[in-house]
Amino acid sequence: MPPPSPTLRRRRIAAELRRLREERGLTLDHAARELGVARSTMSRIENAQVSVRLSDLRTLLELYGVHSDEAASLVQAARDARLRGWWHAYSDVLPSWHEVYVGLEQEASEICVFEVALVPNLLQTADYARAVLRAELPGAPATEIERRTEVRMKRQHEEGRSALRVVLDEAAVRRVVGGPAVMRAQLERLVAGAEAPELTVQVVPFGAGAHPSMIGSFSILAFPEPVDPPVVYVESLTGSLHVEGDDTEVYARTFRALQAAALPAAESLELIREAAKAM
Template sequence: MTGSPTVRRRRLAAALRRLREQTGMTADQAAKEVGISKSAISRIENAQVSVMPPVARGLLELYGVEGEEVDALVQVARDARKRGWWQAYDDVLPDWFEVYVGLEAEASEIRAFEPQLVPGLLQTADYARAIIRAEHPDALTDEVERRVELRMRRQTNPVPPKLWVVLDEAALRRPVGGADNFRAQLQRLVEAAEQPGHTIQILTFDAGEYGSMGSAFSLMTFPEPADPGVVYVETRAGSLYLEGQQVREYSRVFEHLVATAASARESRTLIQRAIDEL
């Protein structure tokens, strides 16, 4: 498994930023030494672009890195420039979401809160199609189907992450795609809840107010310690990727949601009840 180039790019960016800071060198100084612009250094260190292997080697040597460590990080730079499978969908995949799909592809665990919708990794094709049509009312049928295909492809990861999902009860009560399609979606949730490594909890209406009401987010962690966790928050206009202290803050919010929601066993009963009442 080659891994996600998105994750590799983040790993290298973090290493280059840390190494530069350890030398006490400014971004402007480093840029002049290797013959690139200060803005290029900034984009590299923020994982906005992939770095050419010769530039990576020049920076590493500038920062005093030697031997096998240089070769290992230059190889990370090469891997970061490979194409992920999701880039075949760039006709329907915006840049801001391409980053998420690349991170999702290598996450070891995803903890997600959704106040209105079943998350993409647990959606049926018909449920996804109904949502996509509502979000893109002017899209042609071929475009809608490409978007559905991308969403379904995300569910075929050969090494899927552990999933811990907290859903507001509203997600069980809005019949997206009509009663029959929605019943199939809820049945898919029941099946997912029984899979090893999956935990699904329902925040019932009786729980009253809670933190992060109305604001969906995902927390992703990765198998390599060198890859820091990320919080993903999506808006209509784009997305935010948060790290460091904000990951800890969102983790505390998620822990509160877990404590407030029905247990996994009670939640399966609630989902089945919603099916029976359709």
């Protein structure tokens, strides 16, 4: 099994530093003063938004009374967290907030995705992905579109999750992206992919009326180790939101409700087949 991605390591260190500080009854302001940094910087460290410097980590561990093997293990983990994942080679076309998501995606044991208008990135064909990217990035050079498409295709082969649960609004199936031929190939890919036991695809039909997430799409990432709690990822045009803690249960309940509102898997695949034939 490959080692955890740098993104996941950084998340674990952040959670451990927050746990240690709270166990000692220290405030975020207190820790920030010891480091000589702003409170906002300390908050970003504990939320895994930035990597902690090794010197700062040693200062915090001393403040929290952590010594010996435990301290050495955390320092080594911090060193490893500075390694670069394969996706960093595409930093010229990937925004930093999306790099974080890709790093987490690589480690997820299960990903639950709801999409309102698109086939999810992990199931897109290259031609469908190009058509989506051209629409999202009008005026972008062809080289950027190709590199972004390359990342999307690489994610489909690099990730090692055990399960992908997808619920689509019927709009994602009916909207013709890239022309009839491209869309037909995309729908056929969905059907073929769903033959694998690790993939489940369901469709919420138009006839179901209003459903629990008409406001937008989201993904829930679950990880194999209990030390890594689930993360909800919500993307916008200019950034993303990572939801953690108790709020993830709201999305989990919503996803279960979407699954209940959707057609069963077999009926969903039949709807997709019929849509492909109609192209």
